[in-house]
Amino acid sequence: MISIAVSSQKGGVGKTTVAINLAHAFARAGVKTLLVDADPQGSVGLSLSRQSRLLTGFYDFLADPSISLDRMIVPTRLETFSLVACGQASDYEAGGGGMGTHLARVRTFLRNVADRGFDLCLIDTAAGLFGVTGDVIASSNAVMIPQQAEPLGIRSVPKLLEGLNRLRVMNPRLTVLGVCLTMVQNELAESRESASALRELLPEEMLFQTQIPRDGLFIRASARGLPVGVLEEGAGAQVVFDALRAEVESKLEASAGHHHVQA
Numbered sequence: 301m302i303s304i305a306v307s308s309q310k311g312g313v314g315k316t317t318v319a320i321n322l323a324h325a326f327a328r329a330g331v332k333t334l335l336v337d338a339d340p341q342g343s344v345g346l347s348l349s350r351q352s353r354l355l356t357g358f359y360d361f362l363a364d365p366s367i368s369l370d371r372m373i374v375p376t377r378l379e380t381f382s383l384v385a386c387g388q389a390s391d392y393e394a395g396g397g398g399m400g401t402h403l404a405r406v407r408t409f410l411r412n413v414a415d416r417g418f419d420l421c422l423i424d425t426a427a428g429l430f431g432v433t434g435d436v437i438a439s440s441n442a443v444m445i446p447q448q449a450e451p452l453g454i455r456s457v458p459k460l461l462e463g464l465n466r467l468r469v470m471n472p473r474l475t476v477l478g479v480c481l482t483m484v485q486n487e488l489a490e491s492r493e494s495a496s497a498l499r500e501l502l503p504e505e506m507l508f509q510t511q512i513p514r515d516g517l518f519i520r521a522s523a524r525g526l527p528v529g530v531l532e533e534g535a536g537a538q539v540v541f542d543a544l545r546a547e548v549e550s551k552l553e554a555s556a557g558h559h560h561v562q563a
């Protein structure tokens with residue numbers, strides 16, 4: 301099994317949108333996919349039901365690792381696509397405790413997911429690279445970093461690079477898939493300039509070629525906590541995530557040579 305964390309230092313850059321839609325793209329391609337909400341705010345959980353906060357989920361497992369995966373897995377209409385909600389997370393668990401506190405439990409969680417026969421575990425994390433998010437990244441095979449295509453977002457890139465180096469130290473086997481530009485508006489000079497600034501700042505292989513355009517459909521879908529592809533009008537917007545999926549697959553194959561996502 302491959303585990304991929306979707307993370308960023310900055311909040312609101314499109315992590316949850318990328319995680320939901322990319323997971324859906326893999327599942328549609330026949331990859332047995334589990335999407336895990338490791339953000340205590342519980343954004344993925346929105347998709348499950350209004351009462352998703354009451355579902356037993358990831359943070360419950362961190363508090364009590366005897367909870368079986370069967371109690372946490374929520375099936376979807378797509379047989380290859382399942383979810384785990386965030387569960388009951390206190391702020392203490394999110395930020396406190398320090399790096400490494402939950403490391404062993406995150407690893408156990410991922411082992412349980414692999415034992416359950418999943419091909420891919422995509423993990424939507426809270427913003428920041430510390431606390432439980434740091435533990436998730438330290439336990440995952442790979443990480444990808446959404447980045448908003450706006451001047452303010454691009455200014456944080458040096459910090460982001462610093463953060464990535466820190467992650468590589470934490471987990472030397474981590475494959476950094478790279479930065480994926482989100483909310484791109486090619487009709488805006490500022491957005492285009494941000495994209496080219498990022499291209500200059502990052503080594504070529506660190507930037508995904510696929511860019512996620514700004515599209516109101518993503519807001520509509522995420523208000524309902526759904527992948528855009530399940531909206532009647534969402535087929536076009538879904539295509540970009542098929543491209544992102546293909547790029548993730550080839551980046552995984554290129555890395556270390558032994559990461560493979562297979563249906």
Ligand SMILES: Nc1ncnc2c1ncn2[C@@H]1O[C@H](COP(=O)(O)OP(=O)(O)OP(=O)(O)O)[C@@H](O)[C@H]1O
Pocket residue numbers: 310311312313314315316317318339343425426427482483484512513514515516518519520522523
């Ligand atoms: N490509 C896009 N086009 C239009 N709106 C988008 C796009 N991606 C994300 N959004 C919207 O921007 C907001 C932030 O996106 P999202 O929740 O995915 O970011 P996040 O990084 O997960 O945020 P947080 O750090 O709070 O978890 C949401 O309202 C979402 O609907």
Ligand SMILES: [Mg+2]
Pocket residue numbers: 315316317339343424425
């Ligand atoms: Mg989020």
